[in-house]
Amino acid sequence: MYEMRAEFDPDVTGSVENATNSLALLWHVIAKDDSGMALCGQQLVQTVHAGLLVGGHASTERCCSPCLAAVRATMQAEAV
Numbered sequence: 001m002y003e004m005r006a007e008f009d010p011d012v013t014g015s016v017e018n019a020t021n022s023l024a025l026l027w028h029v030i031a032k033d034d035s036g037m038a039l040c041g042q043q044l045v046q047t048v049h050a051g052l053l054v055g056g057h058a059s060t061e062r063c064c065s066p067c068l069a070a071v072r073a074t075m076q077a078e079a080v
């Protein structure tokens with residue numbers, strides 16, 4: 001029901017135009033029944049093409065903390 005989506009990390013990459021030089025990825029979590037809205041509330045408009053991810057071109061990757069916190073909170077709520 002959850003899905004990981006990578007975006008170009010705006011903090012590292014700067015802009016999408018520079019993204020081919022130094023790929024930095026930020027992994028968000030989206031709910032599949034939602035239309036591209038990450039759990040942190042960010043609308044994901046430019047999702048990184050899966051081919052780039054498979055090729056291992058990303059120089060740095062990190063996960064979106066607010067998204068992970070939302071997943072954790074949801075799981076704990078369901079476990080109770």
Ligand SMILES: [Zn+2]
Pocket residue numbers: 027028029038039040041042064065066067
């Ligand atoms: Zn996020």
